[in-house]
Amino acid sequence: MYVCVCQAVTERQIHQAAHQGAKTLKDLRSQLGVTMECGRCASCAKQCLRDAHEGCSTGIMPVAA
Numbered sequence: 510m511y512v513c514v515c516q517a518v519t520e521r522q523i524h525q526a527a528h529q530g531a532k533t534l535k536d537l538r539s540q541l542g543v544t545m546e547c548g549r550c551a552s553c554a555k556q557c558l559r560d561a562h563e564g565c566s567t568g569i570m571p572v573a574a
């Protein structure tokens with residue numbers, strides 16, 4: 510699922526970034542570009558990051574390719 514449509518960033522990428530050390534929305538912004546355009550993804554990206562740190566509990570499973 511896309512979290513940031515403007516930058517085509519998925520929930521999975523946010524989880525990966527979290528596992529690689531991203532701790533804040535600012536980290537996600539610099540690593541993935543979320544919130545750099547319209548900014549509508551900010552709260553969703555923050556929640557997704559929080560969920561990633563809490564152990565992947567969003568209830569949305571990544572779809573295997």
Ligand code: FES
Pocket residue numbers: 512513514515516543544545546547548549550551
């Ligand atoms: S949806 Fe993320 S910047 Fe627009």
